[in-house]
Each structure stands twice: as C-alpha cells, then as structure tokens.
Amino acid sequence: MVKGLEDRLFNAFVYAVLVFCALLAIFPILYVVSVSITPFGEVLRNGGFILIPRDVTLSAYKTLLTQSNLPQAFKVTVLITVVGTAVNLILTGLMAYPLSRKNLPGRRIFLLMIVFTLIFSGGLIPTYLIVKSVGLIDSIWAMILPNAIWSFNVLIMKSFFEGLPEELFESARIDGAKEFRILFQIVTPLSVPVIMTIGLFYLVGHWNEFFQAIFYVTDRTLFPLQVIVREILMQSQQTLENADNITPTQTLQMAAVMIASLPVLVVYPFIQKYFTKGMLLGSIKG
Amino acid sequence: MSSNSIKRTSVLLMSVTLLGAVVSGCGNGGGSEASSSPSGSSSASSPAGTDAATPQASADSGKKIKLEVIETGNNLPAPDQDVIKKELDKALNVDFNLTVYASGDDYKNQLNVRMASGNFPDLFALDRQQLIEFSKQGLLLDLTPYMDRLKQATDFIGEENVKKGAVDGKIFAISKSSQIPYNTYFIRKDWLDNLKLEVPKTIEDLKAVAVAFTNDDPDQNGKKDTFGLTGAELNGAFAPVFGAFGVGTPGTVYEKDGKLVNALYDPAMKDALAFIKDMIATGAVDPELLANTALQHQEKAFKGQAGIIWIDWPNMTKENMIEQIKAVNPKAEWIQIEPPAGPAGKFDGSWEIGNTPGRYAIPKALEKDPEKLQRVFDLLNYVSDPKTGSLLVQFGVEGTHFTKDGDKIVMTDKAGEVGYSWLYQFTGRPELSYLQTKFVPQAEFIKFAGDQPRIQTLNGFVDLPEGYVASDADRYIKEELAKFAYGQRDLGEYDKFLKTLETTMKYKLFMDAAEAQLTALGYGSK
Numbered sequence: 133m134v135k136g137l138e139d140r141l142f143n144a145f146v147y148a149v150l151v152f153c154a155l156l157a158i159f160p161i162l163y164v165v166s167v168s169i170t171p172f173g174e175v176l177r178n179g180g181f182i183l184i185p186r187d188v189t190l191s192a193y194k195t196l197l198t199q200s201n202l203p204q205a206f207k208v209t210v211l212i213t214v215v216g217t218a219v220n221l222i223l224t225g226l227m228a229y230p231l232s233r234k235n236l237p238g239r240r241i242f243l244l245m246i247v248f249t250l251i252f253s254g255g256l257i258p259t260y261l262i263v264k265s266v267g268l269i270d271s272i273w274a275m276i277l278p279n280a281i282w283s284f285n286v287l288i289m290k291s292f293f294e295g296l297p298e299e300l301f302e303s304a305r306i307d308g309a310k311e312f313r314i315l316f317q318i319v320t321p322l323s324v325p326v327i328m329t330i331g332l333f334y335l336v337g338h339w340n341e342f343f344q345a346i347f348y349v350t351d352r353t354l355f356p357l358q359v360i361v362r363e364i365l366m367q368s369q370q371t372l373e374n375a376d377n378i379t380p381t382q383t384l385q386m387a388a389v390m391i392a393s394l395p396v397l398v399v400y401p402f403i404q405k406y407f408t409k410g411m412l413l414g415s416i417k418g
Numbered sequence: 419m420s421s422n423s424i425k426r427t428s429v430l431l432m433s434v435t436l437l438g439a440v441v442s443g444c445g446n447g448g449g450s451e452a453s454s455s456p457s458g459s460s461s462a463s464s465p466a467g468t469d470a471a472t473p474q475a476s477a478d479s480g481k482k483i484k485l486e487v488i489e490t491g492n493n494l495p496a497p498d499q500d501v502i503k504k505e506l507d508k509a510l511n512v513d514f515n516l517t518v519y520a521s522g523d524d525y526k527n528q529l530n531v532r533m534a535s536g537n538f539p540d541l542f543a544l545d546r547q548q549l550i551e552f553s554k555q556g557l558l559l560d561l562t563p564y565m566d567r568l569k570q571a572t573d574f575i576g577e578e579n580v581k582k583g584a585v586d587g588k589i590f591a592i593s594k595s596s597q598i599p600y601n602t603y604f605i606r607k608d609w610l611d612n613l614k615l616e617v618p619k620t621i622e623d624l625k626a627v628a629v630a631f632t633n634d635d636p637d638q639n640g641k642k643d644t645f646g647l648t649g650a651e652l653n654g655a656f657a658p659v660f661g662a663f664g665v666g667t668p669g670t671v672y673e674k675d676g677k678l679v680n681a682l683y684d685p686a687m688k689d690a691l692a693f694i695k696d697m698i699a700t701g702a703v704d705p706e707l708l709a710n711t712a713l714q715h716q717e718k719a720f721k722g723q724a725g726i727i728w729i730d731w732p733n734m735t736k737e738n739m740i741e742q743i744k745a746v747n748p749k750a751e752w753i754q755i756e757p758p759a760g761p762a763g764k765f766d767g768s769w770e771i772g773n774t775p776g777r778y779a780i781p782k783a784l785e786k787d788p789e790k791l792q793r794v795f796d797l798l799n800y801v802s803d804p805k806t807g808s809l810l811v812q813f814g815v816e817g818t819h820f821t822k823d824g825d826k827i828v829m830t831d832k833a834g835e836v837g838y839s840w841l842y843q844f845t846g847r848p849e850l851s852y853l854q855t856k857f858v859p860q861a862e863f864i865k866f867a868g869d870q871p872r873i874q875t876l877n878g879f880v881d882l883p884e885g886y887v888a889s890d891a892d893r894y895i896k897e898e899l900a901k902f903a904y905g906q907r908d909l910g911e912y913d914k915f916l917k918t919l920e921t922t923m924k925y926k927l928f929m930d931a932a933e934a935q936l937t938a939l940g941y942g943s944k
Contacts, residue, residue: 173745176721201496256527257534264537346524347531350486350517353496359520363492366520381742 168192168386175382192387201352201360202391208272209357213338216276220285220334221327228286229315232293246283256347263348274348275341275356282337285330292326293319328406332399339396361392483793484513488532489543489776490525491518491841501818501835502842505810510796518841533557538781541794541844544591549583549779550881553590559780559791561589567795568592571845574802579846582774582878592798593774595846598853598868600730602766603658603758607751609636609725617753621662621693621760624726628702631725637747646702648715648724652896652903655707655715656694657728657767661873662760663690666768668899669892670875671932678876678942680929682895682919686762688912693760694903708900722747728767731863754866766870772878778844802845811842812852820855827855876936883931891923 162183167175169192170185196202230236231243254262259278268274296319304314320327342358349355365385494516497503506514519525529542533552544552552558561583565572572580575595583591610617610627613634618624628646630636636644649655653667666672666681674684681687697703704710704724716734719727720743733739734752743750757766778798784791800807813820813827814836820829833856840847850868854861882888898915901907907915919925936942 171745172742176717176742176746204496257531260531260537261535264535269537346519346528350488350515351497352494352517353498363520366492 164386164389167382168390170383172381172383192381192383193391195384196364196387196391200364201355202357202364202388204353205355205357205360206391208354209339209341212272212275212341212356213335216280216338217331217334219276219280220282221331223281224285224289224330225320225327227281228289229293229319231286232290246286249283250287260347269348270351270354271349272354275338275344278344278348279337282333285333289323289326289330292323296322325406328403332403332406335399336396357392361388364388480511481789482511482513483790484515485510485541485790485793485797486515486517486539487541487778487844488517488519488525488528488539489778489841490520490522491838492520493838494518494841495838501815502810502839505815506797506800506807506842509807509810510793510800512793512797516841533781536783538783540784540790541778541780541797543776543778546773546777546878547882549591549777550585552779553585553588557782558590559782559785561592561780564795565589567792568798570799571795571802574804574808574845579774582772583777583779591777591779592845593777594843596771596849597775597846598849598864599766599769599870599872600732600864600867601657601728602731602754602756602867602870604719604727604729604734604752605755606631606636606725607753608749612636612638617755618758621659621758624659624758625693625697625700625702628697628726629700632700632702636725637722643723645704645724647697647726648704648707648710648718649728650710650715651708652694652900654710654728655703656690658757658765659694659697659760660690661757661765661767662762663687663693664760664762664765664873665690666873666875669895670768670770670873670877671880671936672768672873672875673942676942678933678936680932682916688909689761691899691902691912692909695905695909698903699905719752720746722750731860731867732857735860735863736857737859754863757870764871765873766867767872768875769872770876770878771874772876772880774878775846798844801842804848808845808847811839811844812847813855814839829856829858876941877932879939879941880928880932880935883927886924886927886931888928891919891925891928894919894923 163181166182166185169188169190170182171187171189171191174185174187175182231239231246233239236242253259263269263274263278268277300318300322301314304318309318340358341356342362345354345356345359365388494500497515503514503516506512519528525543526548529544529548532538538557549558553560561568571592575593579593579595580589582593583589605617605627609631613630613636615627615630616623618627624647631644631646633642635642647655649657653660657667660667660681663686664674665684665686666679668681668687670681672679672681698707704715704718706714710718713733715724715727716729718724719729719734720739727734731754743752757764780791780794784794801811802808809816809820809827813829814833816822818830819833819836820827822828850864853864857864898907898919902909902912902915920929933942
C-alpha cells in the first residue's frame, strides 16, 4: 500500500501532536522525580529547577519513611483502599445485577431513587449527622462506608449487565442454575472488564481519600496518606507561631508527593487494557 | 403473576417506608440532642453562676477524662510518640486528644460542621469573626463567671489579652499572650562589599542600592541575573517604605498625632505610593513580586537572585536555613538592617496590637459536665504555670529536652524532638525569653527585630460591621494599589479609588465602625 504525501504529512502531524501531549504529561512527573532525589542545595544552586539529576540521594525518602507520620498513613491508606474497593465492588455488583434484570418488580422506582441521588445530595452537615449517629466518627469505616456505593458506577455496571445476551441466562436456567449461581459463575467471569474499570475508579478514589478523613476522623493514627502529604506540603507556609518548626525542603515535599502517587502510577498500566474497554461500556449497548 | 408482582412491590415499598421512618426517627433523636444545647443558652447566666459557686470538689474525682482539642497546625507526631501528650495525661489525669489541621480552610469547615451538628470538641481555636458568631448563637460558654477558676491562665496572658476574648463585655475565649515582631530587611553584605556600597540608611539609599544590585552585577558572574528587592507582595517588600512615610500597611487603622487614621486616607499614602512606583519603574524590584506566595521570596533570596528581602528571622537565620544559603553560595552573607529613614522617620512596617496569635473557646454544652469542664480549666491553668506546665509546652520535658541552670533554661540536643510543642501553647508563651532560650544562636536577630520601631495598628480591636465584606474590599484594595504601584493607574485617580471603595465596597461602614469602636476604647481622643 503506497501512501500519498498527504497521508504521510497527516501522520507526521498526528505524531507531533501526540509527542507534544506526551511531553506535557511526562514533564511534571519528571520534574517531581528529579527534585525528590536531588539534594536541596543542588536544587537551589540550579535556580530551583532540575530535570536531569546529577547528584542523586535518597535521603529525603529515608527521612520521610523513618521520621514522619507517613508510614502509618500509608498503612491506613492501603487498608482503606483494599477493604474499601472490595466493599464497593461487592455492593455495587449486588445492586447493579438485580437492577439489570428487566423482570425485577419496582425496577423503575429503584432506578429513579438512584438517579435522584446523582442529582441531589443531603449536604455536608446532614451527612455528618448521619455518620455521627451511626457511630462511625473516628473509625476507619467512616472513610469506607459513607461512599460504599457510587450511584453513577451502579448505572454503568447495570448497563453492562444488560448487554449480556439473554440466551445465556436462559440456558443456565435450563441447566438448573439458580440466581446466585448465574451471578457468580456466569455473569461475573463475563464482566471482568467492567469490574476492573469500576474497581479502578473506586481504588483511585480511596487512594486519594481526603475529605472524609478530615471531617470524620480526629485520631491521628487513622489519617490516610493524602492528609499527611498535604500537611507536609502546607508546612512551608511558616507563621509567626511555629518558629521552631523545621520547614521541609522542596526535595522532601516532592518525595512525599512521589510516595503518595507512585502506587497508583504503577497500577494504571496493568489495568489500562480493561480500562479502555470499560470506558466504552454502555455507550452503545446501554 | 402480575398480582403477585404488585404484592411484592407493595411489600417492598412498605418496608422502604418503614426503614425511612426508622432512619428519620434516629435523626430526630440526634437532632433534639444537638439542639438542646443552644436552646438552653437563653438561661445562660443562672446555671453558670451556681456552677461557679460550687466548690471545686470535682477536680480530683480520680476519673480519667477524655479531652478533645482541635486547632490549626502541623507536624504533630502520632499519640504514642507524643511526649507532651503523655506528660499532660499524667499531670491532669486526662486522655488528651489533640487534632490539628494543616489548612485554615479545612479547619474552619471542620469546626463549622461540628458546631452545627452538636459534636463539640472540648476546647477549640477560632478567629474573632467566629467568636462573635458562635457566641451570638449561644454555642460558647461565657467564661466571665469562671474567671476566678482560670486565675493562673488569665494572670499568664495579662489583663489586656483577657479583654481581647470579650464579646459585648462577656469573656468567651482565652487569648494567647502577645508576640513580638520577627520581620526586618535583610541585605546581602557580600554584595554590598563587592560593589563598595554602604548599608542603606534612607529610602533613597535603599532605592540606589537596589538599582546597583540589579545593574552592577553584584555576584560578579558577568551576567545580569539579579535584582534588588523582594518580599511577600507589595505590603511585604515595601513595609518599611510605607513606614518611612509614616503610613501603616494599607487597610490598617492607627493613631497619628493623637488622631485615628486609616492608612488609605493618610495624606502620606500617596507620597509612599509615588515613591514605590518610581522604585518599581527602575526595574530593581522582583518582577514577580505580586505573585510571591508562601516563601517564594525567601527562595529567590537563597538562590542569589535578590539582594534585599523583608522577612522574618527564623526563615533567614535558623541553622537549616543557613545551611541552605551556604549550599548555594558559601560566600553569601545576609545581615539584618534597620528600617531606612524617610520623611516621617523610620518604622519597620506595622505591628498589630489589637489582635492575638490565637484564641480558644469552650462549648456551652460543657457546662452540663462540670467534671470535664474543670479539667479543661485545669489544662488552661496548667499550661500557664511558669513552674510546671508552661515549661513543658515551651521546652519539653525537664532532664530530657532541657535542663535548668539556676533560673536559666538550657536546651539539650534532644530539643528538636519537641519542635511541635507550640501546638500545646494554648495560652501562648513569654515570647522574648522563649525565643532566646530556644534559639540561642539567633538571640541577637530576635532582639534586633523586636526592638525596631513599628507603627502600632489597631485593626484587631475592630469588629467588622454587618454588610461589610472584608475579603471583597481587601481584594479590591490590593488590586488597585498594585495598579497604582505599577503605573497602570495614574495616582491622580487615587481619590476616585477611595470613592469606589467607600460606596461599592462599603468601606465607609468599616471606617465608621472602626472610629466608633476605637474611640470607645479610648484611642484617638488626645
């Protein structure tokens, strides 16, 4: 197949744009990585700006991992993320599956209730009151249960389930399978893409847990990663009061950012193939 | 089949309604509990009075009580590594739970939510505006009848600071003791030497030196990569220049020749702005001056870009700062200088005397739990006791973090472990002696900064009138002054600016309130 000049020009243009976009994305990450492994004096000498580190040190990471609240916060975040995502997926799946069956009585009413919560919410203080009265304040569950189900994800999952061919269910029933067997042995294996995609949404959500932590939790040992990282970053704003605070250097701040974002950064590529598939879910089939 | 499904639907609906009823029932229960505390506030004084009259038998009931305190701050270690918490637990027989929030906005949200939902902390920091609001809503405990039980604390902070916690004559908060100013101009001594220049004595000198620092290659690297002056925005970098004209920071109110003056209406303000405009026009001022947030100006100074900076001594002279400065350039030498003189003498910017570094209030609901209330009082008194608790929250544990040499306190090399102790200074600290003990190598800088003359502003005494939105007005002032300073708006239009400020931004309301309230306090009556 011979390509015309026009085609090649077009391709070149597309590549140029893509490379440019890729650079835009890579550049800040590279900057953060480089500063985090360069001694601060070196950073300052270069005008606070380093892309390719010449003098590498891991002392910032060492300081953070031994002398701050970060390791504890890391544990909390991992726990929230693992338990939280599991809770999310189970509950979302169990809610979406029945709703996807057209013979469910009252299906419209339930769907309406779900859509309603998409548009209206109770607001901060009523939500706080509920969390408080069920006794979740100051517990790790306060960061897991209030957002156990995102209605939007229920809808995505529902439309995926609806796209599964009806014949599958019929044949399963003929073979004698009951609802739970159909759900776990037929629907679940077929739904890996949507589970992965929605799992990733939830996972990132939990990893970035911030607001529920600062509202519902006052016990420092339960603070998740992002709260502590924010604290480290905010410390550079010294006030008159805390003259004895040692402000963290930029190197330390960037290292904290790296520790907080690295795990998600690593997970992404592995889920990406499902992710692209999952993003299209419901767009045509729904 | 269809009748079956209808039945199922109705059963489901019923169960949902039932669930709703249960949930709302719970909600009501919680709600009434929460609302009962403000409603009880109408009879505020009588129970408080009887309470104060009962002897303090409750103080040592032997029960360990959980105390919850929230405030802004950072760097607090986990409770099991927090030696100060442990000492306080032991001394007061409490289980102390301090929570700090790094960002002021987060903290405000948290406090508002908790106040609204009736889940009160036992002691919490708040600003003046919140103090007024919450006290009007009846959420705060009126401390006036308890003053004798807070004697240690009130003695520690002093009469004038006690008054700062008052709303309509009633004390609703304990204020921290006063601080001393930290900021001065710092200048690169080695740059002055390189260019054979003297330390600037007047604002004209300051301008000349800044220009020389910009144009004459003070770092002798053959490149024009430096500028003269930097600081935190206009008000920071030029604070002593405003001072030299006898003008306070824009927006402040102060006494001048026995009369109350607002900086924006001070006749010398225009002269100050004209001088600043000229100085900026020479190109000797940080071109990103207005964008300097947090400590960006300090970074520029460290990097060797700027030669003069108006900043606090901790960020310039603490060991780790020196280390950073020397890492960039071993020859760099920064010295503190006196404010340059101008037509009105010399003032190193403004210093607010009406405000307090912080204040703490106790929720009204706590008066129902006299035992716990007593522990909160115990806490406030304890951290104010110069022989015991105050030492703990200032310097840490005796023998570990500091030792006593007669009356003199010497920090040990473990002192760094309790660098967060300021979070526990609920009633403040004796500022000068505290700093000079903690920062022995910096003692001179501390004293120097504290000794500089400043224009004493009174804004902290003024409660903002209703209908006046301070943040809008402040932003307008900042934007327009920047335009004047950068020559984008002609100074001839200054009066027009004031006119808009008074009408559109309702600054007149603030002016009248300030006048009335400060006159009532006895200011400006000479």
